[in-house]
Amino acid sequence: MASRGTLYLIPVPLADSVRGFDTELSVLVARITHWIVETPKVARAQLRLLCPDVDLNSLAMDSWSKHGGNDASALLKACIDGNDMGLVSDAGAPGMADPGAEVVAKAHELGITVVPWPGPSSLLLGLMASGLNGQQFSFHGYLPHDAGARKSLVARMDREAAAGSSHWFIETPYRNAKLFAELIQALSPSTRLFVGVNLSAPDEWIACHSVAQWRSTGVPSQIEAKSPAIWGIGR
C-alpha cells in the first residue's frame, strides 16, 4: 500500500482581501494538485487570490455538497493514493459553519494526517472584536428558518447570555435587516448585541451596543446592505 497523502485544511478569504495569509501558504497552494472544494468556480477565484501564479487548469477539483450526504471516501481518493490534498470552503475556515467536517472525519477514520492552516474566520474575528465573553460561548450556525423555533432559540440565548456566556450565529445576508429588527425587539434591553459586517475587508464594519441603545437608533445602513455578517449576544 502506498503511503497516504496529507489533507491540508485551508482557510480562504472572507472578503476581497488577503489580510491574514502568509507566503508559506501561497507556496503550499502552488504545490497541491488535488482539491476538495465547496463550489469549484468560487474555489478557483479564491486559490488565485492566495497564489496568483497557480495553474488552475492543471488542478483536479471535486466538490462536496453543503446539503450533506457526501461520499467522503471517494472525495479523499487522491489522498488514499498518496497525494497531498487541499480542502477549502467558499469563505473562511473549512469545517466551521459548513459540512466540510464530514470529509475530515472520514480522513481520521482512514488514518490520513490532517493539517489545519491558520487564517480568517468570521466567528473568531467577531469574538475578538466584540468584547463579549470569549471564555464561555456557543456558536449556533444559521438560525432556524421556522419562526417559532427561531424565537425560542433567541429567548434561550438571551437567558444564557444573562447567566454570562456569549452566543454567536450567522444569517443569510439578505435577511440581516429583518433579523436585526427581530433581535432588538426580542432581546432584553441590557443584553449587548454585536454585529460584524464584511470582517477583514477594507469596508469592515463593527458595532457592539446594548439592545436599549440599538433601539434608540434606526437600522444601520451597513446592516441593510445585505453583506455577510456575524452576530453575537452577551452581557
Next chain:
Amino acid sequence: MASRGTLYLIPVPLADSVRGFDTELSVLVARITHWIVETPKVARAQLRLLCPDVDLNSLAMDSWSKHGGNDASALLKACIDGNDMGLVSDAGAPGMADPGAEVVAKAHELGITVVPWPGPSSLLLGLMASGLNGQQFSFHGYLPHDAGARKSLVARMDREAAAGSSHWFIETPYRNAKLFAELIQALSPSTRLFVGVNLSAPDEWIACHSVAQWRSTGVPSQIEAKSPAIWGIGR
C-alpha cells in the same frame, strides 16, 4: 477633543512558528508604539517574531491582569489621546479564552474603533482539524478545578454531544495526562475525543478517535509531554 486612535486586536504565535502571519501585519506591528499586553516579556518575544525589526525599547507597554479587575479606561489612555494601540495576549487570539475582552468592551463604550486581525487560534484550528460539528458547538474555556464540578460538566458535554453539538475546552498542560484518563473513563464509548497538541508548530500532533478506541491504547506520549493542547468531544 483629539480624534481617537484605533485599537488593533492582534493574534500572536501559538508556538515557535509564524505560520498564518502576513507581511501586512508585520508592517502594522512596526508602526504601533503603544501596546496592551498580558505579560510584557512574552509580548516582546512575540512582537519580535512577528516583526524582527521592531524597536522594542521604544514601545510603551501596559499589561492587563488575567485575574480580571483591570482599569480598562486607563489601559486605553493612549487610544483616547489619539494614538493607535495594539492588544495581544500571550498566545493566539486576544479575547479568546482570556480576559482581554474587558479592554475591548471598554473600547466600544468609549467609541474607539476596534480592528481584529486574522491569525491562529487553537480553538479554530482544532475545530477545523477534528471533523466534529463546526456548525453547533460550545467552548467552555478551562475546565473547573473542583472535581465534582468538572465531573458534572463532562457528563453534560457528553449528553449534549450525543444530541449532536461539539464541545471544546482547554486545560493547563501539566494536567493533560490526568484529564485524558478522566475523559476516557467518564465519556460514552461512542463519543469521539479530539486532542490537538502544539497546533501550528512543526511538531503539531492531532488525533480524533472514539472513546472506545482510545481505551484500547495507552496514554499517547504527546499527551504526557505537557504541551499546550485543545480538547474537543462530539459524535
